[in-house]
Amino acid sequence: MTDKIVIKAEGLTKQFGKFIATNHISFEVHEGEIFGFLGANGAGKTTAMRMLCGLSHPSDGRASVAGYDIATQAEEVKRHIGYMSQKFSLYDDLTVEENFTLFGGIYGISRQKAKEKTTSLLTELGFESERKTMVRSLPLGWKQKLAFSLAIFHNPHIVFLDEPTGGVDPVTRRQFWELIYRAADRGITVFVTTHYMDEAEYCDRVSIMVDGKIEALDTPANLKRQFGGASMYDVFYALARTAKRVD
Amino acid sequence: MSIVSVKEIRKSYNKGRTQALKGVSFEVEPGEIFGLIGPDGAGKTTLFRILTTLILADTGSASVDGYDVVKEYKDIRRHIGYMPGRFALYQDMTVEENLSFFATVFNTTIEENYHLIEDIYEQIEPFKKRRAGKLSGGMKQKLALSCALIHAPHVLFLDEPTTGVDPVSRKEFWGMLQKLKRDYNLCIVVSTPYMDEAIQCDRIALMQEGTFLSIDTPQNIIADYSETLWAVKSDKMHRLLTDLRLTPGVKSAFAFGETHHATIDTRQLSIDGLTAILQESGHKSIDISIVEPSIEDCFMNLQKL
Numbered sequence: 001m002t003d004k005i006v007i008k009a010e011g012l013t014k015q016f017g018k019f020i021a022t023n024h025i026s027f028e029v030h031e032g033e034i035f036g037f038l039g040a041n042g043a044g045k046t047t048a049m050r051m052l053c054g055l056s057h058p059s060d061g062r063a064s065v066a067g068y069d070i071a072t073q074a075e076e077v078k079r080h081i082g083y084m085s086q087k088f089s090l091y092d093d094l095t096v097e098e099n100f101t102l103f104g105g106i107y108g109i110s111r112q113k114a115k116e117k118t119t120s121l122l123t124e125l126g127f128e129s130e131r132k133t134m135v136r137s138l139p140l141g142w143k144q145k146l147a148f149s150l151a152i153f154h155n156p157h158i159v160f161l162d163e164p165t166g167g168v169d170p171v172t173r174r175q176f177w178e179l180i181y182r183a184a185d186r187g188i189t190v191f192v193t194t195h196y197m198d199e200a201e202y203c204d205r206v207s208i209m210v211d212g213k214i215e216a217l218d219t220p221a222n223l224k225r226q227f228g229g230a231s232m233y234d235v236f237y238a239l240a241r242t243a244k245r246v247d
Numbered sequence: 248m249s250i251v252s253v254k255e256i257r258k259s260y261n262k263g264r265t266q267a268l269k270g271v272s273f274e275v276e277p278g279e280i281f282g283l284i285g286p287d288g289a290g291k292t293t294l295f296r297i298l299t300t301l302i303l304a305d306t307g308s309a310s311v312d313g314y315d316v317v318k319e320y321k322d323i324r325r326h327i328g329y330m331p332g333r334f335a336l337y338q339d340m341t342v343e344e345n346l347s348f349f350a351t352v353f354n355t356t357i358e359e360n361y362h363l364i365e366d367i368y369e370q371i372e373p374f375k376k377r378r379a380g381k382l383s384g385g386m387k388q389k390l391a392l393s394c395a396l397i398h399a400p401h402v403l404f405l406d407e408p409t410t411g412v413d414p415v416s417r418k419e420f421w422g423m424l425q426k427l428k429r430d431y432n433l434c435i436v437v438s439t440p441y442m443d444e445a446i447q448c449d450r451i452a453l454m455q456e457g458t459f460l461s462i463d464t465p466q467n468i469i470a471d472y473s474e475t476l477w478a479v480k481s482d483k484m485h486r487l488l489t490d491l492r493l494t495p496g497v498k499s500a501f502a503f504g505e506t507h508h509a510t511i512d513t514r515q516l517s518i519d520g521l522t523a524i525l526q527e528s529g530h531k532s533i534d535i536s537i538v539e540p541s542i543e544d545c546f547m548n549l550q551k552l
Contacts, residue, residue: 040413041384086411139456140287166411167440169286169455170547174501181485195413196441198504220505231504233414240415 001204004031006157006189007052011061014047021047023212024061031157034180034190036200039209040240045193046162048209052191053160054078066157079107082151082159082188086166089147092136096122099135099150107154114153121149141172148179152188159183161192165199177202200232208236211245248313250402250434251275251298256307258293267293269457270307275402275436275450280428283438284445284542285454291438292332295406298436299329312401325353328395332406334387338380342371342390345379346397353398363431364393367423385416392423403427405437409444421447442543453546460549468545474498477518478506478538481530490528494521501547506534508544 007029014022022044029035039045050056052065054074063070066080090099097118104114122128125145135143144164151159161180165173177199184190192203200206200220207217216223216239220232227235251274258268268290275281283291296302298311300320308315314322336345346368350357361368371389374382379390388408395403405424409417421444427433437448445451445465453460453468461468479500481487488507491500496516500509511521518535525533540548 040415041411163411167287169550170442170543171501171550172286177502195411195417197414198502201504202502236413237415237418240413243415 001030001032001184002187005029006031006067007035007063007065007191009048009052009061009063012048012051012058012063013060014044014051014056015059020212022051025209025212025214026061027207027214027217029158029189029191031189032184032187033205034184034192034203036203036206037191037193037209038200038206038236039193040243042245043209043240043243044212045209049160049162049191049193052077053081053083080157082154082156083162084147084151084159084164085162086144086164089143090135090150093134095132095134096127096138096146097131099146100153103150103153109154117153121153125149141168141175144168144172144176145179148176148183152183156188158189158191161190163193163195165194165196173199197231197233197236200236206232208239210239210243215239215242248277249274250277250279250313251281251309251311251436253294253298253309254307256294256297256304256309258290258297258302258304266457268297268304271452271454271457271459272307273452273459273462275434277434278428278432279449280424280435280437280447282445282448282451283436283454284440284442284448284451284546285438286440288456289454290457291454292406295329295331295404295436295438299327299404300324325398326401328398328400328403330391330395330403330405330408332410334391336379336387336391336394339378341376341378342382343375345390346393349394350397355398357397360397360399363396363399363427366426367396368393384412388412388420396427401434403433403435403437405435407438407440409439409441417441417444442541442546445542451542453542453549455550460546465542468542469540472540472545472548474510474548475513476538476540476544477509477511478503478534478536479509479521480506480532480534481525482532483530486528487525487530490525490530494524497521503544506538508538508540 005028010026011024012022013024025048037045051058051070052063054070054077057071065077068076070077100118101114122131165176180190205219207214223235227238229235254272255270256268257270259266285291297304298309300316300323311323312326347357367389371386409420424435450464452462488500488502491497491507491509496512498510498512500507522533522535
């Protein structure tokens with residue numbers, strides 16, 4: 001982790017009619033940091049994340065991601081971030097290699113370069129033998145690991161992970177976090193949401209949203225001290241049960 | 248007598264290339280909460296679809312509420328409630344319309360069985376004129392549960408009702424299920440990928456890739472964990488994991504929230520010895536203590552990779 005700030009949100013707000021989904025949130029994320037973005041369902045996480053990815057225009061406030069303004073330079077933001085969600089990961093009807101070539105192409109990486117990079121990535125994952133395998137026939141755990149590699153294939157400054165380990169078996173879930181650590185060591189900033197409270201412990205810092213606002217933001221150790229909880233589950237529970245929004 | 252009985256059920260897709268269920272058997276007793284615990288791809292949904300008579304097994308037999316899933320499927324449909332993993336209500340109908348529709352289909356009325364859903368439905372009643380498609384995730388879940396209960400089923404099948412739901416709402420949902428069991432002796436078969444929910448069930452099957460790794464009470468599965476499990480902590484948690492794995496005598500080590508869980512061959516490596524090795528590698532504030540395994544530890548121990 002360095003001192004360089006790669007995400008800076010100041011009073012970031014999104015309002016739908018009378019409903020303020022994300023209500024003036026401010027925070028900073030450092031280069032190479034693993035930042036856990038937690039909150040109950042309906043707390044406004046997805047809305048905030050969509051704005052940070054340049055997919056939704058803020059109603060108020062501002063934010064910069066990788067040095068670009070999310071409102072005025074949304075296309076630049078998209079070029080410099082990676083994104084992975086639990087729902088969509090890879091194209092099932094393409095082989096492993098074709099998926100990499102396609103994503104590389106979208107981000108302007110030449111075929112030759114993409115091929116070389118695919119080789120080194122698959123070797124690192126111990127997955128070279130599956131290069132020509134149709135993604136459809138891979139086990140879910142492998143798909144998720146490949147999807148993560150794909151999300152950072154173009155060497156983004158920041159990767160956004162939206163519940164990347166949902167439904168994944170316990171061993172693969174831990175292997176997935178090993179990949180996250182490796183990416184962070186290489187200087188990629190990781191912005192991750194999860195409903196697994198043990199995973200909150202693996203983050204450098206964690207923010208917890210309640211009813212559109214960030215109600216707590218600190219290292220897991222400090223949050224546990226602050227809220228007098230033995231685990232991150234206790235901290236989350238103490239905050240989330242104060243929510244007024246009906247979900 | 249068992250209310251759900253499953254014998255050697257097998258099911259494959261894609262002309263046999265994908266084996267979703269590789270011969271599973273189990274019984275569920277009346278009034279029991281039975282959990283199918285496992286990751287995506289374990290075969291949980293396939294099993295639900297066979298028991299709710301939506302698809303046929305390739306081989307094996309099963310009965311629900313005393314009826315055979317093949318020959319007497321119509322009788323089963325009358326007496327079960329089913330909440331599929333994906334929201335399956337009518338998005339364009341209001342909350343109230345959905346509920347009365349399901350009551351009518353089962354030849355009953357909302358009033359007749361209102362006592363069953365009262366606690367749950369009360370929470371969404373203020374929004375009864377809202378279209379189901381416009382509800383939040385938590386409200387959809389409560390409506391779906393109400394609709395699955397309105398005909399007073401004998402068995403309730405819930406396929407991953409808590410997936411993607413935050414920990415606080417999950418706890419609340421389990422509270423509702425416990426109350427249904429307590430007040431109405433309702434039998435519930437429920438699946439989940441969250442291992443921490445296993446303790447909410449009377450008995451569980453740990454499932455992976457179409458097979459059961461174990462079936463028992465959560466307490467017995469934990470008691471069967473054959474190793475002494477150690478929780479290890481230091482000031483450098485990430486490096487600690489690598490260092491543990493490189494230490495001879497450490498059989499397994501994996502991250503587990505605020506500590507790492509490790510199994511150790513104590514003939515080869517004492518706890519004092521391990522502490523000394525870690526200190527030498529520059530770790531400070533080292534803490535090693537025995538920890539009771541959780542269902543997740545048991546799952547990983549049984550998991551074949």
